[in-house]
Amino acid sequence: MAQNQRPRSILESLGEEIIRIITPVSICMFMVVILVSVLNSNSSSSSSASVNSIATIAYTETSSDSSWDKFLGALLNSLVFVAVVTVVTFILVLLFYLRCTKFLKLYMGFSAFVVLGFMGGEIALFLIEDFSIPIDCITFMVVLFNFAVVGVLAVFMSKMAILVTQGYLVIIGMLVAYWFTLLPEWTTWVLLVALALYDLAAVLLPVGPLRLLVELAISRDEDIPALVYEARPVTYNDTGSMGGVAQRRVWRGRREENLNDDSNSNANGVFVDNVDSESDSLSNASAVLDSNSDSNTLDNATLVRAEEARVPERDAELSAPLIDHRMNIQPQQQEDAVSSESLMLEGIGLGSSGAIKLGLGDFIFYSVLVGRAAMYDFMTVYACYLAIIAGLGVTLMLLALYQKALPALPVSIALGVLFYLLTRFLLEVFVVECSLNLLMF
Amino acid sequence: METGSETHPANPNHNLNTLNNRNPSPSRNSIISGTSPVWPTIDGRLGLSEEESLSYARRFYKFGFAMLPWLWAVNCFYFWPVLRHSRSFPHIHRYVVRSAVGFSIFTALLSAWALTFAIGGDRLFGPVWHQLVMYNLAEKLGLTDGS
Numbered sequence: 001m002a003q004n005q006r007p008r009s010i011l012e013s014l015g016e017e018i019i020r021i022i023t024p025v026s027i028c029m030f031m032v033v034i035l036v037s038v039l040n041s042n043s044s045s046s047s048s049a050s051v052n053s054i055a056t057i058a059y060t061e062t063s064s065d066s067s068w069d070k071f072l073g074a075l076l077n078s079l080v081f082v083a084v085v086t087v088v089t090f091i092l093v094l095l096f097y098l099r100c101t102k103f104l105k106l107y108m109g110f111s112a113f114v115v116l117g118f119m120g121g122e123i124a125l126f127l128i129e130d131f132s133i134p135i136d137c138i139t140f141m142v143v144l145f146n147f148a149v150v151g152v153l154a155v156f157m158s159k160m161a162i163l164v165t166q167g168y169l170v171i172i173g174m175l176v177a178y179w180f181t182l183l184p185e186w187t188t189w190v191l192l193v194a195l196a197l198y199d200l201a202a203v204l205l206p207v208g209p210l211r212l213l214v215e216l217a218i219s220r221d222e223d224i225p226a227l228v229y230e231a232r233p234v235t236y237n238d239t240g241s242m243g244g245v246a247q248r249r250v251w252r253g254r255r256e257e258n259l260n261d262d263s264n265s266n267a268n269g270v271f272v273d274n275v276d277s278e279s280d281s282l283s284n285a286s287a288v289l290d291s292n293s294d295s296n297t298l299d300n301a302t303l304v305r306a307e308e309a310r311v312p313e314r315d316a317e318l319s320a321p322l323i324d325h326r327m328n329i330q331p332q333q334q335e336d337a338v339s340s341e342s343l344m345l346e347g348i349g350l351g352s353s354g355a356i357k358l359g360l361g362d363f364i365f366y367s368v369l370v371g372r373a374a375m376y377d378f379m380t381v382y383a384c385y386l387a388i389i390a391g392l393g394v395t396l397m398l399l400a401l402y403q404k405a406l407p408a409l410p411v412s413i414a415l416g417v418l419f420y421l422l423t424r425f426l427l428e429v430f431v432v433e434c435s436l437n438l439l440m441f
Numbered sequence: 442m443e444t445g446s447e448t449h450p451a452n453p454n455h456n457l458n459t460l461n462n463r464n465p466s467p468s469r470n471s472i473i474s475g476t477s478p479v480w481p482t483i484d485g486r487l488g489l490s491e492e493e494s495l496s497y498a499r500r501f502y503k504f505g506f507a508m509l510p511w512l513w514a515v516n517c518f519y520f521w522p523v524l525r526h527s528r529s530f531p532h533i534h535r536y537v538v539r540s541a542v543g544f545s546i547f548t549a550l551l552s553a554w555a556l557t558f559a560i561g562g563d564r565l566f567g568p569v570w571h572q573l574v575m576y577n578l579a580e581k582l583g584l585t586d587g588s
Contacts, residue, residue, distance in 0.1 A: 121584075122584065122585060125575070125576075125579045125584055125585045126585060128575050128576050128579070129576045129579060129580075129585060132576060133575075133576075134558065134559040134562065134574055135555065135558075135559065135574070135575050136554075136555065136558045136559075136573045136574055136575060137573055137574075137575050137578050138554070138573075139551060139554065139555040139558070140575045142508060142551065145508065145509075146508075146509050146510065146511035146512070147511065149509055149512070150509065150511050150512050150515055153512070159488070159489055159493070159497065160515075160519070161482070161483055161484060161488075161515065161518060161519040162484050162487060162488075163483075163518075164515055164518070164519070232487070233487070
C-alpha cells in the first residue's frame with residue numbers, strides 16, 4: 001500500500017526526543033521552585049527549619065559559625081553522605097548480581113510508598129497549615145492513601161499508563177528534592193558537588209558501582225532495578241507491520257557494535273532497552289532519605305542512556321536516530337545498515353523504538369540545585385535553570401557521541417554551581433546598580 | 442505491507458493512510474474512515490494487547506474496592522479508547538464502565554462530605570469541627586514539627 005510519509009527532518013525527530021526528556025526535568029524543577037518559594041516565604045527563611053537527617057549527621061550548621069567552619073562541617077557531612085551512598089549502591093549491585101530482583105522490586109515499592117505517603121503527606125500538611133485549608137482528617141487520609149497506593153502501583157508495574165508512571169516519577173523526584181532543600185545551605189552546595197564527583201566516578205571508573213550495574217544488566221539483558229524515568233519513545237510510521245503490541249524497549253548489547261562500525265551510517269541503534277514486559281522492568285535502587293531514622297539514604301541511579309529509534313522493518317523505514325551526527329548519508333546506505341540490523345533484531349524477535357532514560361537521582365539533584373537557588377532570589381533560579389538545561393544538552397550530545405551510559409550530574413551541576421556563584425556575587429550587583437541608577441532593566 | 446498478527450479480529454487494515462502520527466496516543470486518532478482502533482489502551486501501540494488489557498482492567502476494578510477511587514479513575518483514563526469505542530471491546534468495556542460509575546459515586550460522596558465540612562465549619566458541627574480539621578490534628582500530633 002502506498003504510504004504517505006511526511007519527510008521528517010533530523011531536527012524534528014531529534015528535537016522531539018530531547019524535548020521529551022527536558023519537559024519533565026523542567027516541570028520537576030518548576031514545582032520545586034514553587035514549593036520552596038511558597039513554603040519558605042511564610043516561615044522566616046533558613047536555619048530554623050532544618051532537617052535532622054543523615055546528611056547532617058556530622059555537623060549541624062548554625063548561623064553563628066564562621067565561613068571556614070561551615071565549609072569544613074559541610075565537607076564532613078557530604079563525605080559521610082557520599083560514603084553511605086556508595087555502600088548502599090554496592091549492596092544494590094551485590095543484590096542484583098545475586099538476582100534478588102523480587103526483593104529489589106519490593107524495596108522500590110516500599111520506598112515509593114514512603115516518599116509518596118509520608119513525605120508527600122508532610123509537605124501537604126505544611127501547605128495546609130500555611131494556607132489554613134479547612135480539610136478534615138478523613139478526606140485527607142483517603143486522598144493521601146489513594147495517591148500513595150496508585151503511585152506504588154505505577155512504579156511497580158511496568159505496564160501502567162505511561163503518563164501516569166511518568167507523572168508519579170516526577171512527583172517522587174519533586175518530593176525528595178524538596179526535602180533536600182531543607183538541609184543547611186553550605187551542606188547542600190558541597191553535597192551537590194560531592195555527588196557530582198561521585199557520579200562521575202561511579203559511572204566511568206571500571207570499578208564504579210553504577211558501571212558494574214550497567215554492565216551486569218547488559219550482559220543479562222535485563223533492566224536495571226532502579227527508579228528511572230523513561231521518555232516516551234518517538235515512533236515513526238506506526239503501521240501495523242509491527243504485528244501485535246510493540247515492545248516498549250528492546251535490548252541490544254554491545255555485541256551489535258561491531259556490526260555498526262563499518263557502515264558509514266552511524267545510525268546505529270545502540271542501547272535499546274529490554275523487552276520484558278512485566279517481570280523486572282522497574283525495580284528500584286533508590287533508598288529514601290528518612291529524616292526520622294538515619295537508616296536509609298538516597299541512592300541516585302544517575303544513568304543516562306540513549307536509546308535509539310531503530311525500527312527494523314522490511315520496508316526499512318527511516319528512523320532518524322538520536323545520535324546521527326554525520327548527517328549526510330544517503331538513504332540507501334542507511335537502509336542497508338538498517339536491514340542488516342533488522343535481521344539481527346528480527347532474530348531476537350523484537351522490534352521497537354528506544355527512548356532516552358534519565359535516572360531519578362538526576363531529577364532530584366537538578367531540582368535541589370534550582371530549589372536552593374530559589375531560596376536566594378529568582379535571578380539565580382533563571383541562571384541555574386538555563387545552566388542545567390545546557391548541561392543536560394551537553395550530556396545528551398556526549399551520549400550520542402560515546403553511546404554508552406554516562407553520568408548526567410557532573411556537567412549540569414558544575415555549570416549550575418558556577419552560574420549560581422556568578423549570578424549571586426557578580427550579576428546581581430550589576431543588575432541592582434543598573435536599576436538603581438535607572439540605566440536599564 | 443503486512444499487518445502481522447493483528448490482535449483484534451474485527452479490525453480491517455487500518456493502515457491505509459499512514460498518518461505519520463507524532464502524537465503519543467495514536468489510537469485516539471486512528472478513527473479514520475470508520476475503522477476502529479486496534480489498541481484498547483491510551484498508549485496505543487506502546488500499551489497492552491487486548492488479552493492483557495482484559496486482565497488489567499479486571500484487576501484494577503477489583504482493587505478499586507479497597508477504598509481506591511483514584512485507581513478507578515486511572516483505569517478509565519488508561520482504557521479511554523474502550524470507552525469511546527465500546528463496540529470493539531465488549532468485555533473490557535464492562536469493567537471500565539463500572540469503574541467509571543464507582544469513581545463518580547465515590548467522588549460525589551467524598552466531595553459532598555468535604556464541602557459540608559469546609560463550608561459548614563463549626564457552626565454546623567460544633568466544637569467537634571476543631572478536633573477534626575487537619576491542621577489542628579497535625580499540630581496536636583506533632584506531625585509537622587521537627588520533621
